[in-house]
Amino acid sequence: MKTGEQAHAPMAISSGRLRLLELAGDGIGPEIVAVTRVVVGAALALQDIEVEFITRDIGFAALEKTGTTFPGEVLDEARACDGVILGPVSHQDYPPTSEGGLNPSGVLRKELDLYANIRPARTRPYVPSPIRTAFDLVIVRENTEGFYADRTMFVGNGEFMPTPDLALAVRKITAQGCRRIALSAFELARQRRRKVTAVHKANVLRISDGLFLDQVRQVAALFPDVAYDEKLVDAMAALLIRIPDQFDVIVTTNMFGDILSDEASELSGSLGMAPSLNSGADHAVAQAQHGSAPDIAGRDIANPVSLIGSAAMLIRWLGVRRDQPALLAAAQDIDEAVERTLSEPALRTRDLGGPSGTRAFGLAVKARLGGSSRHLNAKPSP
Ligand code: ATP
Numbered sequence: 001m002k003t004g005e006q007a008h009a010p011m012a013i014s015s016g017r018l019r020l021l022e023l024a025g026d027g028i029g030p031e032i033v034a035v036t037r038v039v040v041g042a043a044l045a046l047q048d049i050e051v052e053f054i055t056r057d058i059g060f061a062a063l064e065k066t067g068t069t070f071p072g073e074v075l076d077e078a079r080a081c082d083g084v085i086l087g088p089v090s091h092q093d094y095p096p097t098s099e100g101g102l103n104p105s106g107v108l109r110k111e112l113d114l115y116a117n118i119r120p121a122r123t124r125p126y127v128p129s130p131i132r133t134a135f136d137l138v139i140v141r142e143n144t145e146g147f148y149a150d151r152t153m154f155v156g157n158g159e160f161m162p163t164p165d166l167a168l169a170v171r172k173i174t175a176q177g178c179r180r181i182a183l184s185a186f187e188l189a190r191q192r193r194r195k196v197t198a199v200h201k202a203n204v205l206r207i208s209d210g211l212f213l214d215q216v217r218q219v220a221a222l223f224p225d226v227a228y229d230e231k232l233v234d235a236m237a238a239l240l241i242r243i244p245d246q247f248d249v250i251v252t253t254n255m256f257g258d259i260l261s262d263e264a265s266e267l268s269g270s271l272g273m274a275p276s277l278n279s280g281a282d283h284a285v286a287q288a289q290h291g292s293a294p295d296i297a298g299r300d301i302a303n304p305v306s307l308i309g310s311a312a313m314l315i316r317w318l319g320v321r322r323d324q325p326a327l328l329a330a331a332q333d334i335d336e337a338v339e340r341t342l343s344e345p346a347l348r349t350r351d352l353g354g355p356s357g358t359r360a361f362g363l364a365v366k367a368r369l370g371g372s373s374r375h376l377n378a379k380p381s382p
Pocket of ligand 1 (some may be wrong): 289292316
C-alpha cells in the first residue's frame, strides 16, 4: 500500500475459537441466517477453525421480549465478537424510537463506525440475467452519513416537520467521510481491474456532492495507476443497464449507493444474489443487500446466496486482517460451493426459476464445500 492512510496492522490471531454474532432479524431473516450458519460452520470446520455462534434477538423478536428492536447488550456483544452475521430487518415497520423502534442496521453502522459498504454484483454465464452484457463490478457505498435520518445528527434526527405541510431532510457529507470511502474504493480497485468511477449529483448538490468529488479527486491523485472517471447518478442508472461491463469499482454516497446496488443486484439475476459487507477499521458486519422481503417470509423460498456470500466476505475480511490463510481458504471454499450449486438449475431457488427451497439450497452448498479449495493459497478478493 502506497498511501499509508488505511494500513491496519494484522491483528493477532486470536487463540481459540472464532466468535460470530448471529442476528436473525425479521421477515426472511431467520431462514437465510440459519442456512448461512450451516454453510459457514461447515466451511470453517473443513479448515479446522473452531467457531462459536452467539445468537441474540433483534427486530420484532427482541421488541416483544425486551421492548426494543435493538437491546443495548447486542451492541456490546457485537463489539466483543470477531464478526457479525446480520439478517435483514423490517425497520420501516418498527414503532417510533421513543417506543423502542431502533434500526439495528443503522445503529451497528454508526456505533461500530462501519463506514464502507462493499457491494459486489456480477453476472454468471449459468444464471439467467435480465441483460445480455456480462459484468463484474463493486459498489463502494459510504455508510455512516449521507441522506439517512438516523445518521445525520449528534442529537435528534435528520428529518423534521416544522409545520404540518412542510417536511425537511438533512443530508450530511463530511470531507473525512468522503476521503476514507474514496481510499477504500481505490485500494479495492488495485486488487481488481484498476478503475474507479465516482457517482454524484454535483450539478444540483453543488456544495455537498462538490465536497465529495473534491475529496475523491484528491485521493485519485494518490493512485496514478488507477483509471478514474465521474458520472452523474441519473446517467449511471441508465449506464448500468446499457454498459455495465465498463465499470469496475463505483464509489458513491450512502443513498445513491443503496439504490444503484439494488439495480446492479437485480441485473445480476435477482435481489437475492449480491453480497454485502459493512466494514470499518475494527469491525465488520455481513449483511445481505436486500431487505426482509416479508411477502415471502416463512415459506422456505428465499434465496440465501446474498447472505451466504456476505458471510464469505466477512470471513475473508478476517483472514486478510489476521493474515490467516485458513480463513481465506474457507471464504474461497464457500464462494466456490455457491457457484457450483448455482450452476445446477435444479438446485436454484424460485427467484432464479428453480424448484429449490432455501434450506435445500443451503444443504446443497454445504455438500459442495471442500471441492477444490482445501489449499491455503486462496486469493483475497472482494
Ligand atoms: P429494504 O428497503 O429494506 O432494503 P426493499 O424495498 O429493497 O427492502 P426487499 O425486501 O429487499 O425490498 O425485497 C423486494 C422484493 O424482492 C421482495 O418483496 C421479494 O419478493 C424479493 N426478494 C428480496 N430478497 C429476496 C431473496 N433473498 N430471495 C428471493 N426474493 C427476494
